[in-house]
Amino acid sequence: MGDLLSSIIPNVVARAPQFWKACQETFQMVGIVGLLSVFIGIPFGVLLFTTKPGGILQNRPIYFVLNKICDIFRSIPFILLAMILLGLSRLVMGTAIGVKGAIIPLTFATVPFLGRQIEGALAEVSEGLVEAAQAMGCSPWEIVWRVYLKEATPGIARGVTITLVSLINFTAIAGAIGAGGLGNFAIQYGHQKSLPDIMWTVLLLIVVMVSLVQAIGNAVVKKTTH
Amino acid sequence: MNVIKLEHVSKTFGRETDGVHAVRDVTIHIAPGEIFGIIGYSGAGKSTLVRCINLLERPTAGTVTVDGQELTRMPERELRQARKKISMIFQLFNLMPSRTVEQNVAFPLKGSGLSREETRRKVLELLELVGLPDKAEAYPSQLSGGQKQRVAIARALASDPKVLLCDEATSALDPQTTQSILRLIKDINQKTGITVVVITHEMAVVKEICHRVAVMDKGRVVEEGSVFEVFSNPQQPVTRSFIATTSNLGKIEELIAANDPIVAVKPGEIVARLNYGQSNVSEAAISEVSRRFNVDVSIIFSNTEILDGQPLGGLVALISGDKVGEAIGYLSEKNVMVEVLKRG
Numbered sequence: 001m002g003d004l005l006s007s008i009i010p011n012v013v014a015r016a017p018q019f020w021k022a023c024q025e026t027f028q029m030v031g032i033v034g035l036l037s038v039f040i041g042i043p044f045g046v047l048l049f050t051t052k053p054g055g056i057l058q059n060r061p062i063y064f065v066l067n068k069i070c071d072i073f074r075s076i077p078f079i080l081l082a083m084i085l086l087g088l089s090r091l092v093m094g095t096a097i098g099v100k101g102a103i104i105p106l107t108f109a110t111v112p113f114l115g116r117q118i119e120g121a122l123a124e125v126s127e128g129l130v131e132a133a134q135a136m137g138c139s140p141w142e143i144v145w146r147v148y149l150k151e152a153t154p155g156i157a158r159g160v161t162i163t164l165v166s167l168i169n170f171t172a173i174a175g176a177i178g179a180g181g182l183g184n185f186a187i188q189y190g191h192q193k194s195l196p197d198i199m200w201t202v203l204l205l206i207v208v209m210v211s212l213v214q215a216i217g218n219a220v221v222k223k224t225t226h
Numbered sequence: 227m228n229v230i231k232l233e234h235v236s237k238t239f240g241r242e243t244d245g246v247h248a249v250r251d252v253t254i255h256i257a258p259g260e261i262f263g264i265i266g267y268s269g270a271g272k273s274t275l276v277r278c279i280n281l282l283e284r285p286t287a288g289t290v291t292v293d294g295q296e297l298t299r300m301p302e303r304e305l306r307q308a309r310k311k312i313s314m315i316f317q318l319f320n321l322m323p324s325r326t327v328e329q330n331v332a333f334p335l336k337g338s339g340l341s342r343e344e345t346r347r348k349v350l351e352l353l354e355l356v357g358l359p360d361k362a363e364a365y366p367s368q369l370s371g372g373q374k375q376r377v378a379i380a381r382a383l384a385s386d387p388k389v390l391l392c393d394e395a396t397s398a399l400d401p402q403t404t405q406s407i408l409r410l411i412k413d414i415n416q417k418t419g420i421t422v423v424v425i426t427h428e429m430a431v432v433k434e435i436c437h438r439v440a441v442m443d444k445g446r447v448v449e450e451g452s453v454f455e456v457f458s459n460p461q462q463p464v465t466r467s468f469i470a471t472t473s474n475l476g477k478i479e480e481l482i483a484a485n486d487p488i489v490a491v492k493p494g495e496i497v498a499r500l501n502y503g504q505s506n507v508s509e510a511a512i513s514e515v516s517r518r519f520n521v522d523v524s525i526i527f528s529n530t531e532i533l534d535g536q537p538l539g540g541l542v543a544l545i546s547g548d549k550v551g552e553a554i555g556y557l558s559e560k561n562v563m564v565e566v567l568k569r570g
């Protein structure tokens with residue numbers, strides 16, 4: 001097995017410790033930022049949707065601010081966003097590099113992204129269901145929980161899946177600007193040292209990760225759609 | 227004591243000057259246990275009016291009192307409590323697709339203080355009542371339209387409401403399913419004494435189950451009374467046109483316009499529409515007039531049905547003879563409304 005690997009991907013095997021570290025870093029970034037984006041992004045999307053004019057918690061100023069935040073952060077290319085947020089990262093996390101340094105830029109990129117996905121998912125919930133719930137005496141927050149979030153579960157799962165896939169993509173870019181992880185590993189060795197087996201291994205690993213996330217997402221969607 | 231009292235209710239969307247006046251100065255009182263119909267064409271303001279009853283739409287003027295509580299005076303929190311006693315069913319059922327039938331029916335029971343076991347028992351009882359005892363585990367997508375509406379009715383009854391509002395509840399169903407749903411509503415009304423408000427644009431629905439009816443046109447109630455009164459003796463053009471849509475007596479106008487040979491008249495002959503305005507007259511009046519005045523009455527259309535146990539309807543006939551004028555006068559005295567459509 002070891003021999004076989006050494007013959008197919010000699011340079012990866014030769015840098016096994018760095019490779020494992022890169023894998024860990026990527027998993028950490030995806031895991032931590034993935035959780036953060038779900039916990040911040042879903043409420044963000046819910047507020048974005050419900051405070052809209054005509055929404056059940058309609059509130060013009062809040063909607064205006066959230067909507068603008070969303071537009072602005074979504075229009076900045078990630079690589080520029082990461083650079084702009086270096087200062088904030090240093091301030092909050094104490095560093096602008098490594099996994100710790102990547103958390104803030106990645107979160108700023110994924111939260112508005114997921115927020116828009118959630119907004120779209122909730123919009124798919126039929127107005128009739130909300131009306132029925134109101135007629136049954138539900139409060140706006142009950143409607144958020146028992147109607148919007150519950151009935152939009154497949155759409156939310158789809159949104160989270162797309163967000164995680166983009167997040168994996170962003171972590172690779174973050175690698176280029178000092179965040180570590182597989183992206184960094186591929187650039188440092190695969191690209192700069194022209195070691196194609198490293199490039200291909202990282203690529204394959206990322207494809208597998210994305211496929212896995214997508215497959216889990218699809219399974220959740222299927223299970224929650226009736 | 228009325229269970230629903232709408233007093234001078236108006237609802238304007240947008241500004242008073244150039245907004246949409248969906249409901250204008252409507253006053254309706256509905257007694258406990260009554261099935262009250264509100265009929266009108268699309269856009270007449272029926273949905274808006276019914277949504278004013280549970281204050282899903284807040285009236286711009288007037289007061290709404292349900293079961294002795296003035297809803298228009300309540301703060302939101304209390305209002306939500308009051309709404310639990312006013313259930314609603316809808317044209318498109320509005321069941322939660324991600325929940326099973328059982329979970330849908332249990333939806334309004336959350337926070338009611340019932341235990342899991344009690345909730346389950348209650349839900350199964352309700353499903354029994356609506357005739358779907360074996361569908362508890364099904365999802366709405368697996369049900370037919372009629373079955374979905376039955377589930378919606380079970381859900382509506384879960385909170386033991388005083389009032390059931392039905393907004394076009396049978397409009398998405400075929401005629402047979404409509405019948406069965408109406409029968410179910412009627413049954414429940416008889417069993418539980420629940421007050422029912424039925425919104426519809428279909429005459430047949432009102433005839434089938436309502437005790438009283440209000441006719442709405444352009445946001446106003448233009449006519450109101452017992453179903454028999456309103457439909458036997460319609461006062462307003464809208465009401466007449468509703469009657470015409472369900473009775474073939476309305477078709478005569480088309481035939482006359484097309485100059486159909488069926489309605490060709492010789493001098494002295496007339497084509498007339500006779501409507502029985504009162505319960506005690508029937509076809510017998512026709513044969514009597516025929517004998518008395520020696521006129522020939524040849525019937526082109528006849529349409530009689532039993533409403534509230536009383537015959538209602540009329541006929542269109544070609545009447546000929548020397549004493550047509552007197553015959554008509556006699557019929558009018560006997561409370562038959564005569565409308566001469568064509569003279570020879």
Ligand SMILES: Nc1ncnc2c1ncn2[C@@H]1O[C@H](COP(=O)(O)OP(=O)(O)O)[C@@H](O)[C@H]1O
Nearest residue numbers: 239246248266267268269270271272273274275
């Ligand atoms: N939320 C709303 N905003 C503005 N106009 C409305 C709204 N709801 C209803 N309307 C208008 O009010 C009128 C009556 O509508 P509706 O009550 O739905 O009639 P119906 O149920 O008899 O068909 C229509 O002209 C409709 O366009």
Ligand SMILES: [Mg+2]
Nearest residue numbers: 272273274394
């Ligand atoms: Mg309507």
